Amino acid sequence: MSVSAGVPSTRRTLPVATLASVRAQTAVLLREHRRALLTVVGLHACAAVAGLAAPYVVGRLVDEVTGGTAYATVDRLALWLAGAILVQTVLGWAAGRASFRLGERVFAQLREQFMTRVMALPLSTVERAGTGDLVSRTTNDVEALSHVVRFGIPSIFVAVVTLAITVGAAVATGWLVALPVVVGVPIMWLSTRRYLRYAPDGYLRERATYAVMNGVVTETVDGARTVDALGLATRRRQRMDEAIRASFDAEIYTLKLRLIWFPQVEFAYLLPVAATLVWGGWLVSQGHASVGAVTTVALYVHQLANPLDELLMWLDEIQVGATSLARVIGIADVPPDREATGETPTDAHLVVDDVSYAYRAGRDVLHGVSLDLAPGERLAIVGPSGAGKSTLGRLMAGIDGPRTGRIDVGGVRLVDLDLDRLRGEVALVTQEHHVFVGTLADNLLLARPGAGREDLVDALAAVDAREWALGLPDGLDTTVGSGGHALTTAQSQQLALARLVLADPHTLVLDEATSLLDPRAARHLERSLAAVVTGRTVVAIAHRLHTAHDADRVAVVDGGQVTEIGSHDELIAARGAYAALWRSWRDE
Ligand code: ADP
Numbered sequence: 001m002s003v004s005a006g007v008p009s010t011r012r013t014l015p016v017a018t019l020a021s022v023r024a025q026t027a028v029l030l031r032e033h034r035r036a037l038l039t040v041v042g043l044h045a046c047a048a049v050a051g052l053a054a055p056y057v058v059g060r061l062v063d064e065v066t067g068g069t070a071y072a073t074v075d076r077l078a079l080w081l082a083g084a085i086l087v088q089t090v091l092g093w094a095a096g097r098a099s100f101r102l103g104e105r106v107f108a109q110l111r112e113q114f115m116t117r118v119m120a121l122p123l124s125t126v127e128r129a130g131t132g133d134l135v136s137r138t139t140n141d142v143e144a145l146s147h148v149v150r151f152g153i154p155s156i157f158v159a160v161v162t163l164a165i166t167v168g169a170a171v172a173t174g175w176l177v178a179l180p181v182v183v184g185v186p187i188m189w190l191s192t193r194r195y196l197r198y199a200p201d202g203y204l205r206e207r208a209t210y211a212v213m214n215g216v217v218t219e220t221v222d223g224a225r226t227v228d229a230l231g232l233a234t235r236r237r238q239r240m241d242e243a244i245r246a247s248f249d250a251e252i253y254t255l256k257l258r259l260i261w262f263p264q265v266e267f268a269y270l271l272p273v274a275a276t277l278v279w280g281g282w283l284v285s286q287g288h289a290s291v292g293a294v295t296t297v298a299l300y301v302h303q304l305a306n307p308l309d310e311l312l313m314w315l316d317e318i319q320v321g322a323t324s325l326a327r328v329i330g331i332a333d334v335p336p337d338r339e340a341t342g343e344t345p346t347d348a349h350l351v352v353d354d355v356s357y358a359y360r361a362g363r364d365v366l367h368g369v370s371l372d373l374a375p376g377e378r379l380a381i382v383g384p385s386g387a388g389k390s391t392l393g394r395l396m397a398g399i400d401g402p403r404t405g406r407i408d409v410g411g412v413r414l415v416d417l418d419l420d421r422l423r424g425e426v427a428l429v430t431q432e433h434h435v436f437v438g439t440l441a442d443n444l445l446l447a448r449p450g451a452g453r454e455d456l457v458d459a460l461a462a463v464d465a466r467e468w469a470l471g472l473p474d475g476l477d478t479t480v481g482s483g484g485h486a487l488t489t490a491q492s493q494q495l496a497l498a499r500l501v502l503a504d505p506h507t508l509v510l511d512e513a514t515s516l517l518d519p520r521a522a523r524h525l526e527r528s529l530a531a532v533v534t535g536r537t538v539v540a541i542a543h544r545l546h547t548a549h550d551a552d553r554v555a556v557v558d559g560g561q562v563t564e565i566g567s568h569d570e571l572i573a574a575r576g577a578y579a580a581l582w583r584s585w586r587d588e
Pocket residue numbers: 010359360365383384385386387388389390391392513
């Protein structure tokens with residue numbers, strides 16, 4: 001399943017991988033780590049073989065003692081027993097270590113792949129899906145997956161290898177004696193199948209009731225004053241009681257499932273041991289087997305319980321892990337929104353040609369917009385709210401691609417440039433600025449990784465930020481961002497402007513839409529901004545008209561179309577929409 005372009009919905013969730021894709025990816029992972037996997041399986045097999053020695057030696061001991069033997073033989077066998085246990089312990093330790101290393105490596109790889117894919121997600125997709133889905137995949141799903149990959153996969157391999165070798169050894173000791181091994185299988189098969197048929201729904205329901213319960217508690221606590229003021233306490237308590245009852249019922253249901261399943265499985269482990277003893281006793285009486293062989297096989301059969309237990313325990317968890325894996329690798333199914341062609345723009349000439357754009361299929365918010373920006377020109381875009389100004393700005397900055405038509409810089413489509421290249425051509429400047437956790441220098445280097453110390457200081461100086469920046473406790477090496485040295489809003493904005501100076505795009509799209517400017521800082525910042533825009537082509541999305549007055553040309557956008565374009569004076573003289581807007585703004 002993948003998100004197809006043009007699905008008519010504003011809030012799509014991110015795609016989830018199909019079962020087939022999960023299987024294929026798992027197979028690729030296992031194949032990639034084939035050698036480590038073979039080491040793990042080999043070591044566990046050796047440990048399991050060493051584990052077979054104890055029952056074998058005990059069986060021999062029984063036969064020797066039954067037949068009448070010397071103390072020396074008993075001592076020798078006891079020594080063998082001790083040796084086997086020692087070897088098994090050491091091998092078990094080495095095998096465990098190898099499995100955990102493998103688990104960690106696979107998990108690290110999955111996590112890195114996931115991060116790479118997340119970083120490559122088109123911005124528009126993340127915005128559309130909302131961050132909640134992405135955050136829950138990055139935290140809950142990756143955590144659930146980590147548990148299964150780190151502990152589940154190694155444990156399952158160990159259990160399977162141990163089971164196979166132990167059954168093999170029992171059969172080798174005497175296939176006739178080992179026949180009762182199979183009597184537990186149908187019981188286990190049927191009871192587990194039944195359990196697995198009802199359990200997933202039961203657990204899902206249980207988790208859903210927890211979510212409701214949490215919701216009711218948080219809501220009540222958050223709205224405590226309202227609850228108090230409106231006298232809702234009794235009603236809220238009733239809601240809580242209902243939520244607790246639902247949760248209790250759901251827990252009782254899964255408890256019942258376990259209460260039925262566990263004893264059946266337990267019985268399925270023990271029945272073969274008892275059956276082996278009875279059947280073995282009969283074989284001994286008929287002279288078909290020795291007491292020692294029966295002892296050995298009975299001990300082997302008994303030893304099967306542990307790995308079986310382990311295997312069944314992971315059955316549930318594997319399902320949870322597979323769901324999480326589907327969500328984690330599903331991220332890769334998001335189609336890329338740009339494919340760099342490697343073409344190089346010939347100049348800084350930005351041309352918008354007959355562009356339309358829709359957030360939802362069939363609902364164009366831009367209709368055939370064309371604009372030709374002379375390099376170095378200042379164009380103001382004005383128009384009523386909702387006209388499509390910000391949308392046009394995003395398209396002109398190459399954040400989204402147009403539905404039809406093209407936006408070129410120097411003869412190359414913006415969406416054909418790779419992101420690094422694009423940022424050196426056009427940048428969108430909004431009033432939302434993020435300070436990343438790291439040093440001040442790190443924050444600046446994001447814009448131009450190769451920049452030297454002097455470049456950084458020059459960029460800060462250009463936006464009038466040199467003084468405070470060098471005055472920080474560790475200068476450029478001061479840690480800023482959440483948890484570090486706190487920057488004021490104005491300082492964060494200057495930092496963002498300094499990044500622009502470093503990225504050095506020839507065209508800037510300034511969107512004032514989300515103005516968070518502190519009026520006291522505004523004048524100071526306007527100077528910083530003026531320094532940045534000098535010598536560049538500027539598209540200013542003017543939500544306030546005074547910006548338009550200073551521009552070389554003004555474009556009026558209304559209903560997703562450019563309705564008027566010209567210099568301020570020309571448009572005033574034309575007495576159209578702009579002239580009317582201007583007059584009403586002046587008269588306010
Ligand atoms: P302006 O900047 O002129 O106020 P916008 O470009 O923000 O206008 O919006 C143009 C139209 O597109 C509006 O009808 C708005 O509701 C719609 N729109 C804007 N952003 C989105 C979005 N993320 N999803 C769906 N519709 C949107």
